[in-house]
Amino acid sequence: MSLASAQSGTDSFTARLAAVADAVEAKLDAILSQDRTGEQRWPERLRDAMRHACLGGGKRLRPFLIVESARLLGRDGDGPLTAGCALEFVHCYSLVHDDLPAMDDDDLRRGRPTVHKAYDEATAILAGDALLTLAFEVMASPQVDADPSRRAALTLALARAAGAAGMAGGQMLDLAAESSAGRGEPALGLADIRRLQAMKTGALILFAVEAGSILGGASRKEHASLLDYGRALGAAFQIGDDILDVEASAEALGKATGKDAARGKATLVGLLGLKAAKVERDRLAEHAIAALARFDERAELLRAAARFVAERRS
């Protein structure tokens, strides 16, 4: 199904998500296999490891959120898709580094060996570094938007979301919580877990919606509504992830499950129990849906995304 032929509306959400994922996969593949010659040539092993990290799977939810929030504001075409690929490079780099032995030490990702298993640790570190760098190369390129002030704004916002105050900082808090749990110290409270999750997972999801808003030229009020949606969606998504780690099979997820509890990871499931965590996830998804009130039926796909996050099984 081509991206152009997808329709909007609740029923078509799954089809639309798949169509965007296909378009993202094709563009990621194109960027990672460009016929780079002379000074732009990449070492083969590095390129292969980067391709291993990015291609062949993933729901591509973050690019979907960029594409659909831009589209909600009347902005269509290649720009939001390209920005979505830049964001996906950041997401993929974070998975490669998080999987390293010194971090979460995972052997399996999307049903395949992780990059340091398929290659080696040094290659995995470098592939992650190169993907993070590539993300900014793509985001700053004219393909994303003809207006350089928008590209600069997107680059700045992406760096904030991915850095020490965002995703990288969240991973640091996560590891610190694990190791203090290992020493028998008191577990994190609700506020700390919320902060950790808003940084570790929430920041990139919030950025996706923010990027769509920038690309679509949102009004101040539209921008605020979209950020409200993005914040709640990100929080619901992470709680959903924690619930899946307890409930889903490794086969369905394509990665090991049940590891959070074994490692003493700080999660809302651990703190509140499964039932209360589900209530909280659903409350956040409802909040996300309500935040889109001003957009009437045009926002149906984004509302469906919130329901999807609350109901997903893999």
Added chain:
Amino acid sequence: MSLASAQSGTDSFTARLAAVADAVEAKLDAILSQDRTGEQRWPERLRDAMRHACLGGGKRLRPFLIVESARLLGRDGDGPLTAGCALEFVHCYSLVHDDLPAMDDDDLRRGRPTVHKAYDEATAILAGDALLTLAFEVMASPQVDADPSRRAALTLALARAAGAAGMAGGQMLDLAAESSAGRGEPALGLADIRRLQAMKTGALILFAVEAGSILGGASRKEHASLLDYGRALGAAFQIGDDILDVEASAEALGKATGKDAARGKATLVGLLGLKAAKVERDRLAEHAIAALARFDERAELLRAAARFVAERRS
């Protein structure tokens, strides 16, 4: 000595390098200790590791090259200095990751424990990631230049220089050469070593000059001359580094020496011998100096930088 009071001319090169280094140190410190509150708060351990990686030393040659090549074109002030700090963050991240056990496995850097020794491996990986990300946050910020098209151009050029076709790719080639030497395979030839070094070290030095050129609004001919200078300077710098690894004491360098040969690293010293490597280094430094012919005495500091690279002892 304050940045503003430094004079130009050959004799004042050392003083000027030190003045820029002081200004860079102060700005790096300020960026890394901003009173970040609320959503912009950084985890303390991560911030400390980032500070450990960046502060307290280094010649700051790359920022110097940005500042002085912009100044050659009449552009002074905080913008080039801020861009220099962004570049220095990239340089520092690369040192943190290169020092990791899975990479070059070094315990000592600038006379102090490397980040993974002072903290731990996970923290070092994340601190490197966060520094690379911060580099783009700083480069895309209005402090660098009021004109967003220049910021977007700088961001794009920095990403290209640091990524798979530049520094990260060069490190990949370096590790691959080491491990093939370990298997007794034939060593790299001259062209391959040149390519490796142009990527691993040359790309960031070339970018420094390119950035100064962009910030100073160089004409097409000025831009070409500066790039010619930067390319030769970067190559001379790396050969100088390889020579120092053989000749200098660990004390003078603040890091272990003699490791290149022990590891089977691909260097021009290894391929051609010390004497021929020195001839090549000096030839490149002369080429760099000659490339600046169009700038008459205004370029004296950049010429002095080329002589410094050829003559440095630490």
